[in-house]
Amino acid sequence: MHDVKTKHEFEPKIVAFVCTWCTYAGADLAGTSRMQYPANVRVVKFPCTGRIDPVFIIRAFQKGADGVLVSGCHPGDCHYMAGNFHARRRFAAFRALLDFVGVDLQRLQFSWVSAAEGGKWVEVATELTERVRALGPMREFKELEAEEQWSGVIDTPELKEAYNTIP
Numbered sequence: 001m002h003d004v005k006t007k008h009e010f011e012p013k014i015v016a017f018v019c020t021w022c023t024y025a026g027a028d029l030a031g032t033s034r035m036q037y038p039a040n041v042r043v044v045k046f047p048c049t050g051r052i053d054p055v056f057i058i059r060a061f062q063k064g065a066d067g068v069l070v071s072g073c074h075p076g077d078c079h080y081m082a083g084n085f086h087a088r089r090r091f092a093a094f095r096a097l098l099d100f101v102g103v104d105l106q107r108l109q110f111s112w113v114s115a116a117e118g119g120k121w122v123e124v125a126t127e128l129t130e131r132v133r134a135l136g137p138m139r140e141f142k143e144l145e146a147e148e149q150w151s152g153v154i155d156t157p158e159l160k161e162a163y164n165t166i167p
């Protein structure tokens with residue numbers, strides 16, 4: 001039997017790298033408030049967005065993610081003072097690099113969601129999932145993964161957890 005899924009039947013895999021203090025708490029608030037957001041989103045928490053290496057994002061795409069969300073505390077609210085400012089600068093440069101290597105930037109979303117913004121979390125997660133669903137599966141980096149032997153040097157426990165969530 002052939003797998004004849006149409007674009008509309010495609011269920012995107014979204015990995016969300018979030019900071020534990022703000023966005024993770026916001027996502028938790030959405031859950032405890034019984035707000036609905038797509039089950040496609042697998043949340044992986046980090047102490048701070050400043051800890052999220054851009055390589056993690058490439059690795060998520062290689063491991064099968066169709067979209068990636070990075071989210072943390074609003075500027076000025078980082079629990080480590082300036083972690084999110086560093087993250088913002090780093091990701092601005094990183095987006096240009098992703099564009100250069102051919103990743104559709106619509107598959108990558110950066111946002112600030114506080115612990116009180118359960119509703120915003122739902123909006124951001126839903127919007128990215130629907131956008132990626134319309135784009136269809138991300139194949140390019142998966143093919144690269146198949147061709148390449150990865151050294152494994154950046155497979156930290158957080159990343160292992162992230163990649164294990166991608167079916």
Ligand code: FES
Nearest residue numbers: 019048072073079
């Ligand atoms: S602690 Fe949330 S972004 Fe730094």
